[in-house]
Amino acid sequence: MCGIVAYVGERTAYPILIKGLQRLEYRGYDSAGIALANGGIRVYKCKGRVKDLQALARDKEVGGSIGMGHTRWATHGEPSDANAHPHASERGIFHVVHNGIIENHAHLRRELVRRGYTFRSETDTEVLANLIEDTYLEQNVSAELAVRLALTRVVGAYGLVILCDREPGKLLAARKGSPLVIGVGEGEYFLASDAMPIIEYTDRVIYMNDEEVAVITPSALDLKDLYNDVKTPEIKTIKLSIANADKGEFPHFMLKEIHEQPFSVTDTFRGRVAADGDKIVLGGILDVMPRLVEARRVIIVACGTSWHAALVGEYLLEEYARVPVEVEYASEFRYRDPIVGEGDLVIAISQSGETADTLAAIRRVKGTGATCLGICNVAGSSISRETEAGVYTRAGIEIGVASTKAFTSQITVLAMMAFLLGSKRRVLDAAEYRALVSELTRVPEMIATVLEQEGRIKEIAELYKESPNALFLGRGILFPVALEGALKLKEISYIHAEGYPAAEMKHGPIALVDERMPVFAIATSDKLYDKTAGNIQEVKARGGKVIAIATRGNEEIRGLADQVIEIPPCHVALSPLLAVVPLQLFAYHVAVARGCNVDQPRNLAKSVTVE
Ligand code: M6R
Numbered sequence: 127m128c129g130i131v132a133y134v135g136e137r138t139a140y141p142i143l144i145k146g147l148q149r150l151e152y153r154g155y156d157s158a159g160i161a162l163a164n165g166g167i168r169v170y171k172c173k174g175r176v177k178d179l180q181a182l183a184r185d186k187e188v189g190g191s192i193g194m195g196h197t198r199w200a201t202h203g204e205p206s207d208a209n210a211h212p213h214a215s216e217r218g219i220f221h222v223v224h225n226g227i228i229e230n231h232a233h234l235r236r237e238l239v240r241r242g243y244t245f246r247s248e249t250d251t252e253v254l255a256n257l258i259e260d261t262y263l264e265q266n267v268s269a270e271l272a273v274r275l276a277l278t279r280v281v282g283a284y285g286l287v288i289l290c291d292r293e294p295g296k297l298l299a300a301r302k303g304s305p306l307v308i309g310v311g312e313g314e315y316f317l318a319s320d321a322m323p324i325i326e327y328t329d330r331v332i333y334m335n336d337e338e339v340a341v342i343t344p345s346a347l348d349l350k351d352l353y354n355d356v357k358t359p360e361i362k363t364i365k366l367s368i369a370n371a372d373k374g375e376f377p378h379f380m381l382k383e384i385h386e387q388p389f390s391v392t393d394t395f396r397g398r399v400a401a402d403g404d405k406i407v408l409g410g411i412l413d414v415m416p417r418l419v420e421a422r423r424v425i426i427v428a429c430g431t432s433w434h435a436a437l438v439g440e441y442l443l444e445e446y447a448r449v450p451v452e453v454e455y456a457s458e459f460r461y462r463d464p465i466v467g468e469g470d471l472v473i474a475i476s477q478s479g480e481t482a483d484t485l486a487a488i489r490r491v492k493g494t495g496a497t498c499l500g501i502c503n504v505a506g507s508s509i510s511r512e513t514e515a516g517v518y519t520r521a522g523i524e525i526g527v528a529s530t531k532a533f534t535s536q537i538t539v540l541a542m543m544a545f546l547l548g549s550k551r552r553v554l555d556a557a558e559y560r561a562l563v564s565e566l567t568r569v570p571e572m573i574a575t576v577l578e579q580e581g582r583i584k585e586i587a588e589l590y591k592e593s594p595n596a597l598f599l600g601r602g603i604l605f606p607v608a609l610e611g612a613l614k615l616k617e618i619s620y621i622h623a624e625g626y627p628a629a630e631m632k633h634g635p636i637a638l639v640d641e642r643m644p645v646f647a648i649a650t651s652d653k654l655y656d657k658t659a660g661n662i663q664e665v666k667a668r669g670g671k672v673i674a675i676a677t678r679g680n681e682e683i684r685g686l687a688d689q690v691i692e693i694p695p696c697h698v699a700l701s702p703l704l705a706v707v708p709l710q711l712f713a714y715h716v717a718v719a720r721g722c723n724v725d726q727p728r729n730l731a732k733s734v735t736v737e
Pocket residue numbers: 429430431432475476477478479480481484527528529530617730732733734
């Protein structure tokens with residue numbers, strides 16, 4: 127949610143900020159703005175995209191080697207020029223860009239109004255700018271102290287960058303709950319919500335921690351906590367390729383990421399699976415392995431697509447490691463009083479590693495004695511840093527707001543964990559373990575064969591692009607794939623879609639079925655195939671249109687379904703990795719045919735760092 131980028135150094139800041147905002151646009155894209163310090167602070171901001179901001183700034187003065195930029199996902203106040211960041215304080219002494227939500231903003235605003243402050247926007251960020259200015263003037267302190275004192279009064283989440291007109295030559299930054307990364311160059315620093323805008327300039331980064339405040343000049347970085355304790359910045363080297371941040375030959379990031387899956391899944395298991403298929407080594411959880419093997423219960427917390435991967439994980443861990451699993455929406459779990467303790471294993475799954483609810487869920491179990499693991503894609507993210515141990519999915523940067531390759535990599539990690547624990551808990555014998563591991567290594571080539579059917583899937587998308595609704599049915603380990611297929615279609619094409627366990631259809635949703643209702647039935651040749659085939663007939667008997675995802679070689683299904691998309695025969699444990707791909711492609715092509723903005727669907731943001 128919201129992207130922040132800032133620069134201080136010798137170069138001209140403007141092009142760095144614009145390029146950075148373009149790289150961050152997937153985080154929010156309803157308005158954009160920049161502030162440049164160059165003998166006073168100049169602000170350009172508007173409703174719309176970064177390209178609208180560029181048009182606005184064309185022919186304007188954009189000099190200066192200190193500046194900050196923001197791309198917004200609206201929380202307080204509709205998308206508008208006035209609500210776009212940066213926000214200036216009453217007297218223009220401070221300018222602020224902010225990612226997060228200030229929960230006590232209404233109370234602070236009333237107090238500031240009583241003290242004579244006026245407001246030009248509806249945002250909680252303007253409250254912050256005025257609170258800092260009021261503290262600065264009233265207490266006659268430095269900008270840094272004003273920021274620290276003001277923030278002790280704030281309830282909520284923030285990633286902030288601040289310019290002070292009266293203390294030129296420096297950037298101030300603060301974090302609580304919303305991520306901020308500092309890039310360390312030679313005589314220059316970069317700041318951003320994630321490493322994407324930084325990686326082409328430096329691979330040395332510092333992840334700010336909660337309640338830290340940084341004062342940054344071209345030659346120095348001072349880091350403190352809110353209470354004036356000096357902190358030692360920990361510089362890390364990141365390995366991210368800028369090539370991943372471009373669309374290449376593809377028209378959209380989502381399509382590129384769907385097509386990357388044979389490679390991203392390979393990257394997920396590369397070096398973790400022995401070449402002869404007889405073992406799995408997950409370095410990130412080695413230290414806690416005895417506790418994992420002995421775990422009496424697993425609780426997986428996640429949101430959205432990651433929650434669907436967690437449901438697949440439930441099947442895998444219960445079936446192959448015989449450990450009881452509960453899957454929880456992180457947003458619900460965090461506000462319950464869950465009974466968790468010693469012997470429990472809590473796994474947080476998150477592509478970004480920054481999802482506010484998932485982060486809060488793992489904080490909820492700290493100190494209970496439970497072992498807490500992360501399965502994250504973004505290295506150095508908050509969840510990966512706040513869990514005891516974990517496994518990176520290594521899917522590469524995912525930019526499309528609709529998650530695709532992150533999902534298949536999350537399932538790959540869960541499969542490796544399930545097979546490894548199954549072997550260590552002696553649920554799987556050596557031959558079964560070897561067979562599963564070896565099947566996993568074949569998945570990338572099998573995904574590639576599914577991708578070859580894109581032309582056919584595009585034709586099917588054309589047939590159904592005007593449907594107002596769609597149903598997705600699956601059973602067992604493929605039920606979460608039905609949920610994921612429905613979520614993908616909803617997110618990017620705005621068609622109402624629901625995923626159901628196939629047998630549940632008779633308990634209500636079947637009332638919706640008529641000749642305008644496409645029903646996707648995931649009907650692979652497993653032990654539940656006959657049951658699903660029965661459900662297909664029930665849909666057909668009511669005039670519904672059925673698109674079956676079936677195993678290659680199943681001729682019978684052609685007589686049942688209106689369209690069939692084939693996936694190669696594979697072990698049921700790994701079938702979600704194949705069955706989801708046609709559903710991703712279907713959603714993509716429907717969205718394109720409907721003229722939707724695939725990579726930046728309305729109302730969504732890639733990383734949900736607010737509740
Ligand atoms: O970064 P995370 O995996 O924690 O994100 C969770 C959800 O916000 C995310 O999966 C969301 O549902 C996607 N838009 C799905 O495509």
